[in-house]
Amino acid sequence: MARKSIEQRLAELEAQRTALKARLGKQERANDTRRKVLLGALVLHRLETGHDAFSRNLVGWLRRELPGFLTRSNDKALFDDLLKQKTVDATENSNGAEASS
Template structure:
């Protein structure tokens, strides 16, 4: 067995190699993060275009809607994802409209409902 010799020059070279590995790891992490951000942005832009076109009328838009209705059920694997795209937007739908599937929307109580309820209780006593 050969005994390893530790010299100042060898120690310095190992430290420098460790620094270079750390720098390479940091560069790779930044590049990976940037690529993921670009991919996410690309998906958002494509999704925005698709949503925009689904709200329009026309043969192309109907072909797109038909394609998505045919392909999405097999593509999506999670129930929560399927629920999000259960009903694709139709022409005339508002872009930001929150529509509940099969359940009526719950009405929010008036802003001062607690004050009115307290006043009603005092008047009844």
């Protein structure tokens, strides 16, 4: 059995290194995506079920921050229900203020 040359062995090791780096990158992206999904699920859960001060503050914060954070119209459409609620709340507040005046 012929021994591989040093150059061949180095080439094989470099190929293995490249493959391992690619796998590591893929795993890191998968972990990042999973973290985002889980964090989003927690936020959505609080929006749907929370009626405490934290949840109300969270809603306000999202309504302030999301419009500037989302740049694509398709992404904005995903949050229409949350973002459009702001105008309903503002209308109710202004009507309420007028009624109490």
